[in-house]
Amino acid sequence: MLKYKFDWAVVTSGKYFDWLASGLYVTIQLSVVSVALSFLLGLIIAVMRMSHVRPIRWFAHGYLEFFRNTPLLVQIFFWYFGSYKILPQAVNDWMNRQNFEFAAAVVALTIYTSAFIAEDIRSGVLSIPKEQMEAARSSGFSYLGSMRYIILPQAVRLTIPPLINQFLNLAKNSSLAMTIGVAELTYQARQVESYTFKGFEAFTAATLVYVVISSVITILVNIYNKTVLRPMRAR
Amino acid sequence: MIRFEGVHKWFGKLHVLNNVNLQVKQGEVVVVCGPSGSGKSTLIRTINELEPINEGRLIVDGMDLGGRGTDINKLRAEIGFVFQQFNLYPHLSVLKNITLAPIKIRRLDRKEAAQQAMALLERVGLAEKRDAYPSQLSGGQQQRVAIARALAMKPKIMLFDEPTSALDPEMIGEVLAVMKDLAESGMTMMVVTHEMGFAREVSHRIVFIDHGIILEEANPAEFFRNPKHERAQQFLRQVLSPMH
Ligand SMILES: Nc1ncnc2c1ncn2[C@@H]1O[C@H](COP(=O)(O)OP(=O)(O)O)[C@@H](O)[C@H]1O
Numbered sequence: 001m002l003k004y005k006f007d008w009a010v011v012t013s014g015k016y017f018d019w020l021a022s023g024l025y026v027t028i029q030l031s032v033v034s035v036a037l038s039f040l041l042g043l044i045i046a047v048m049r050m051s052h053v054r055p056i057r058w059f060a061h062g063y064l065e066f067f068r069n070t071p072l073l074v075q076i077f078f079w080y081f082g083s084y085k086i087l088p089q090a091v092n093d094w095m096n097r098q099n100f101e102f103a104a105a106v107v108a109l110t111i112y113t114s115a116f117i118a119e120d121i122r123s124g125v126l127s128i129p130k131e132q133m134e135a136a137r138s139s140g141f142s143y144l145g146s147m148r149y150i151i152l153p154q155a156v157r158l159t160i161p162p163l164i165n166q167f168l169n170l171a172k173n174s175s176l177a178m179t180i181g182v183a184e185l186t187y188q189a190r191q192v193e194s195y196t197f198k199g200f201e202a203f204t205a206a207t208l209v210y211v212v213i214s215s216v217i218t219i220l221v222n223i224y225n226k227t228v229l230r231p232m233r234a235r
Numbered sequence: 236m237i238r239f240e241g242v243h244k245w246f247g248k249l250h251v252l253n254n255v256n257l258q259v260k261q262g263e264v265v266v267v268c269g270p271s272g273s274g275k276s277t278l279i280r281t282i283n284e285l286e287p288i289n290e291g292r293l294i295v296d297g298m299d300l301g302g303r304g305t306d307i308n309k310l311r312a313e314i315g316f317v318f319q320q321f322n323l324y325p326h327l328s329v330l331k332n333i334t335l336a337p338i339k340i341r342r343l344d345r346k347e348a349a350q351q352a353m354a355l356l357e358r359v360g361l362a363e364k365r366d367a368y369p370s371q372l373s374g375g376q377q378q379r380v381a382i383a384r385a386l387a388m389k390p391k392i393m394l395f396d397e398p399t400s401a402l403d404p405e406m407i408g409e410v411l412a413v414m415k416d417l418a419e420s421g422m423t424m425m426v427v428t429h430e431m432g433f434a435r436e437v438s439h440r441i442v443f444i445d446h447g448i449i450l451e452e453a454n455p456a457e458f459f460r461n462p463k464h465e466r467a468q469q470f471l472r473q474v475l476s477p478m479h
C-alpha cells in the first residue's frame with residue numbers, strides 16, 4: 001500500500017508559496033484586464049445588437065452566437081496560433097511587445113466574455129420600462145442620447161451583479177490560459193506539483209484560493225443588491 | 236400653436252383617431268376628456284409624435300409633423316410632456332432629473348442649470364428635495380418634479396396626460412395648484428384629465444372625445460350647463476357623481 005505523507009509546509013511558505021502567489025497575481029491581472037475590456041466591447045456589441053440598422057444588428061447577432069457557442073479552449077488556441085494571420089498589424093505589434101501568451105489569453109477571454117456581457121447588458125436594457133425612453137425622447141433627446149444618458153446608466157446598474165458573476169467566471173476560465181503557457185494560478189500549482197510531487201497540497205491550495213475569490217465576489221454582489229439596487233427599484 | 240386638420244390614426248384595424256380637427260392658440264388651456272379608451276392619450280401623444288399620425292395634417296409651433304424637413308428632436312425640446320406615471324429618471328437625484336436635458340440639449344452650463352432648477356423647485360414647493368431620489372418622494376411630489384423637469388426646457392407648449400390619475404386623492408390638489416399657476420402665467424396647455432373642477436375653473440375650452448371622434452368642443456360654462464351630445468351628458472353624469 002502506498003503511503004502518502006502530507007506536507008502542507010510546501011505550499012504555505014518558501015519558494016513554492018511564492019510561485020502560487022505569483023500565479024494568483026497573474027490570475028487576478030488576467031481577470032481584471034479582461035473583464036474591463038469585455039465590458040467596453042460588450043457595451044458596444046449590445047448597442048449594435050439593438051440597432052435599428054439591420055446589417056449592424058445581424059453582425060452583432062452573429063458575433064454573439066459564434067463566440068458563445070464555441071469552446072473557450074478552442075478560442076484560446078485560435079488566438080494564440082492564429083492571431084498573426086487575422087489581427088491587424090498594430091494589434092500584433094502590441095501583443096508582441098507584451099508577454100505574447102498573456103496578450104493572446106486576454107484577447108481570447110475578452111472576446112468570449114464580451115459576448116456574455118453584451119447579453120447581460122441587453123437584458124438589462126430590455127428590463128427598463130419603455131416609458132423611460134418616452135420621457136427621454138419627449139425632452140428632445142435623440143435615440144442615442146436617450147440610450148447614453150437615461151437607459152444605459154440604469155441598465156448598467158442592473159448589469160453589475162451579472163457582470164461580477166462574469167468576472168467570477170473569468171477568474172475560473174482564465175485557468176485554461178495555462179495551456180498556452182500563461183503562468184497563472186493553475187499553471188503554478190502544476191509547476192509546484194512537478195517539482196515537489198506534492199500535487200494534492202498544491203491543488204488543494206489552488207482550489208481554496210478559487211473558493212475564497214468566489215466567496216468574496218458573492219458577498220460583494222449581495223451588498224450591492226442591498227445598498228444600490230433595492231433603493232433604485234423601490235417605489 | 237397646435238392645429239389638427241383631418242387627422243386619422245389606426246392601431247392595426249382599430250380606428251383610434253377619426254377625422255380630428257382642432258386648434259389650440261397661444262396661451263390657451265384646453266382640457267380633453269372622454270371615456271377610457273376613447274383615444275385621449277393617443278391624441279395628446281401625436282402632438283410630440285410619440286404616436287405618429289397616419290393621415291391628415293398636424294402643425295405644431297409652425298412645424299408640419301408629416302413634413303420631411305421637420306427635426307422632431309428640436310420640436311420635442313419645445314414641448315413639455317407630463318405623464319400619468321411621472322416617469323422620472325430613478326437613477327438621478329431630483330436636481331439632476333431637472334438639469335439633465337438643459338445641460339445636454341440646451342448646452343447650459345452646470346451652474347446656470349442648477350440655479351434655474353432651484354428656481355423651478357421653489358415654484359413647485361420642493362426646494363428641500365433637491366438631493367432626494369424619486370423613490371424617496373410621494374406620488375404628488377414626483378409629479379411636481381416631473382412638471383419642473385418639463386419646464387426646465389422653457390417649453391412653448393405643455394402637454395399633460397392624466398397627471399393626477401395615479402395619485403392618492405390627498406395629493407391631487409397640490410399638483411393641480413401647480414398646473415393652475417402655470418396656466419395663469421400664460422402657458423399654452425393641453426390637459427387630458429377627469430378633474431372637472433380644474434376644467435371648469437382653469438380651462439378656456441373643453442374637448443370631449445369618444446371612439447376617436449371629437450363629439451363636442453365648448454367653453455367650460457357651456458359644456459357643463461348644456462352638453463349637447465348624449466354621450467357627453469352620460470360622461471358628465473358619471474364623473475360628477477360622487478359614487479364614480
Ligand atoms: N400602442 C398601442 N397599440 C395598440 N392599441 C393601442 C395602443 N395604444 C392604445 N391602443 C388602443 O387605442 C385605444 C385608445 O387608447 P388611448 O388613447 O390610450 O385611450 P385613453 O387615453 O382615452 O384611455 C384603446 O382601445 C387602446 O387599447
Ligand SMILES: [Mg+2]
Nearest residue numbers: 275276277397
Ligand atoms: Mg390614457
